[in-house]
Amino acid sequence: MPIEMQVDDERWAAVVRRDPAVDGAFYVAVKTTGIYCRPSCSGRPLRKNVRFVTTPTEAEAAGFRACKRCKPNEWKPGSLAQGSA
Numbered sequence: 001m002p003i004e005m006q007v008d009d010e011r012w013a014a015v016v017r018r019d020p021a022v023d024g025a026f027y028v029a030v031k032t033t034g035i036y037c038r039p040s041c042s043g044r045p046l047r048k049n050v051r052f053v054t055t056p057t058e059a060e061a062a063g064f065r066a067c068k069r070c071k072p073n074e075w076k077p078g079s080l081a082q083g084s085a
C-alpha cells in the first residue's frame, strides 16, 4: 500500500474516534460542503468526500472555508482545556 494512503487511513481512523490528540496535526476538508474541520469536530463526512490537509492555510488556498462549529482556523496548540501540562 502506498505510504500516502496508509497515512490517510490512520488520519481517517483518528477522525472516526474523534481523537483530540490529532487536532492541529491535520485538518479534514470536505469536498461536498466546501468546509474544513478539526479532526475531533462532531461532523461526520463520508470518507470518499474527505481530503486531508495539514494547515488551515492549505485548506483555504484550496477553496475550503473554516467550520463554524470547531473553528479550525482559531485553534492553537495548548488551547484545549484537557492539555497534559
Ligand SMILES: [Zn+2]
Pocket (backbone or CB within 6 Å): 036, 037, 038, 041, 042, 043, 067, 068, 069, 070, 071
Ligand atoms: Zn467542524
